[in-house]
Amino acid sequence: xxxxxxxxxTRKGAFVLTSxxxxxxxxxxxxxxxxxxxxxxxGSPTDPDRLYASQSSAWFGQxxxxxxxxxxxxxxxxxxxxxxxxxxxxxxxxxxxxYDASAESGKPLTxxxxxxxxxHPWEFKRVWHLEPSxxxxxxxxxxxxxxxxxxxxxxxQNWEELAGLRGHGTGPKWQPGAGxxxxxxxxxxxxxxxxxYIAISAAGAFRSDDAGTTWKPINQGLKxxxxxxxxxxxxxxxxxxxxxxxxxxxxxxxxxxxxxRSDDAGDSWxxxxxxxxxxxxxxxxxxxxxxxxxxxxxxxSDSEHYVHEGKxxxxxxxxxxxxxxxxxxxxxQENCYVNVLRDxxxxxxxxxxxxxxxxxxxxxxxxADAGESWAPIVRDLPAVLSVEVQTLP
Amino acid sequence: MSxxxxxLPYHLRxxxxxxxxxxxxxxxxxxxxxVLDALEAKYPMLCGTIRDHGTYKRRPFLRFFACSEDWSHxxxxxxxxxxxxxxxxxxxxxxxxxxx
Numbered sequence: 261x262x263x264x265x266x267x268x269x270t271r272k273g274a275f276v277l278t279s280x281x282x283x284x285x286x287x288x289x290x291x292x293x294x295x296x297x298x299x300x301x302x303g304s305p306t307d308p309d310r311l312y313a314s315q316s317s318a319w320f321g322q323x324x325x326x327x328x329x330x331x332x333x334x335x336x337x338x339x340x341x342x343x344x345x346x347x348x349x350x351x352x353x354x355x356x357x358x359y360d361a362s363a364e365s366g367k368p369l370t371x372x373x374x375x376x377x378x379x380h381p382w383e384f385k386r387v388w389h390l391e392p393s394x395x396x397x398x399x400x401x402x403x404x405x406x407x408x409x410x411x412x413x414x415x416x417q418n419w420e421e422l423a424g425l426r427g428h429g430t431g432p433k434w435q436p437g438a439g440x441x442x443x444x445x446x447x448x449x450x451x452x453x454x455x456x457y458i459a460i461s462a463a464g465a466f467r468s469d470d471a472g473t474t475w476k477p478i479n480q481g482l483k484x485x486x487x488x489x490x491x492x493x494x495x496x497x498x499x500x501x502x503x504x505x506x507x508x509x510x511x512x513x514x515x516x517x518x519x520x521r522s523d524d525a526g527d528s529w530x531x532x533x534x535x536x537x538x539x540x541x542x543x544x545x546x547x548x549x550x551x552x553x554x555x556x557x558x559x560x561s562d563s564e565h566y567v568h569e570g571k572x573x574x575x576x577x578x579x580x581x582x583x584x585x586x587x588x589x590x591x592x593q594e595n596c597y598v599n600v601l602r603d604x605x606x607x608x609x610x611x612x613x614x615x616x617x618x619x620x621x622x623x624x625x626x627x628a629d630a631g632e633s634w635a636p637i638v639r640d641l642p643a644v645l646s647v648e649v650q651t652l653p
Numbered sequence: 654m655s656x657x658x659x660x661l662p663y664h665l666r667x668x669x670x671x672x673x674x675x676x677x678x679x680x681x682x683x684x685x686x687x688v689l690d691a692l693e694a695k696y697p698m699l700c701g702t703i704r705d706h707g708t709y710k711r712r713p714f715l716r717f718f719a720c721s722e723d724w725s726h727x728x729x730x731x732x733x734x735x736x737x738x739x740x741x742x743x744x745x746x747x748x749x750x751x752x753x
Binding site: 294295296317318319320321322323336353355356358645 | 662664665667668679688697698700701702703706707712714715748749
């Protein structure tokens with residue numbers, strides 16, 4: 261029988277939740293990296309035992325952790341657990357994210373827009389998102405704050421910036437949102453290995469059709485009333501983007517406000533918020549087998565980051581947007597004031613698609629029936645930053 | 654060669670997989686820079702956690718104390734006290750107290 265492994269990043273460590281295909285009884289392992297912020301944990305699609313984790317701290321900076329045995333043991337890439345380091349100068353580069361400053365990158369940028377409108381130098385803060393390659397477990401992308409995209413070809417030991425993104429020329433117009441200027445979404449296209457989508461708060465969405473060398477902003481159709489030019493080429497606070505692997509030209513976006521859809525690989529977008537009670541939110545995801553079935557969790561507003569009316573409701577559209585139904589069975593429907601952050605929803609690929617999300621209140625909910633009913637796997641973790649799911653044979 | 658003792662904050666002890674004080678041999682002058690170079694050479698998993706990659710600037714929420722004095726703002730090439738160089742006193746690497 262298939263198994264499911266849920267990888268949870270929290271404010272105070274990582275947790276690994278496992279179950280058989282029934283998804284009724286769960287084993288909870290953790291906290292791993294106790295006391296550290298774990299922004300993201302994700303497994304390789306080609307080697308499910310290969311996991312990558314972003315571990316960070318305001319005190320001690322960034323650490324990259326890797327597991328080669330499905331999360332039982334971890335090590336910093338290049339520094340295997342228990343091995344004596346080689347003599348000579350320090351070699352550990354797995355947490356070194358040095359912005360490209362070479363002339364070869366074309367147009368390296370040194371500043372972006374700061375909160376007061378002045379220009380501010382790019383400064384590395386943390387890794388928000390790790391996206392393993394679809395074909396090579398040693399290849400992994402990292403989305404970082406201040407926003408840039410990095411790539412490792414050696415299992416996370418060394419990182420190189422894909423500088424064409426910051427070199428695109430619009431960098432001076434990018435600016436941090438309340439959570440910082442982060443590159444939080446990385447989507448790889450299985451049908452076109454050269455195509456990569458990324459999204460940045462607050463710059464917008466970008467697409468590369470040459471494996472990350474050059475980039476194009478794909479924000480036409482977005483309208484953001486909180487920026488000087490609401491339809492500007494860049495500057496939009498995109499919260500998350502999702503894609504179904506069987507329909508790679510169709511993208512769904514949860515923007516700061518507005519749920520959006522594109523059917524031309526991001527070249528144009530239209531709003532599909534429809535009958536949602538509020539279209540502010542962070543997460544958005546797509547059913548594993550139904551490319552037109554999407555999920556969001558509406559949040560009251562940009563000033564009140566908790567669910568609307570004190571009710572935790574996942575909204576599902578089976579028509580690719582516009583018509584939404586509230587999914588509430590098993591979720592608290594009174595006195596609930598949690599948030600669901602942008603990387604904190606995922607789906608499994610079992611026949612009956614499972615949907616999972618984590619809250620800032622420390623609950624991780626699972627639905628084994630595509631959202632019809634929900635049950636908490638755990639209730640009292642630290643605030644959940646990210647949720648990813650692996651479907652194992 | 655000087656025998657140096659270093660006391661690390663809890664999370665860095667965990668990262669380096671050490672239980673108590675760290676002991677190091679340092680060649681030449683005993684300064685913040687030479688001690689941290691030796692520390693990172695022995696425990697490369699600590700690279701970037703005490704001082705930044707490239708610039709080697711002390712991370713803002715960390716402090717260096719020795720012999721009841723704050724050495725955080727001293728030059729990284731200033732000689733540390735003789736008591737540290739002789740191993741009588743440890744160099745303390747301390748995380749700022751914050752949070753609720």
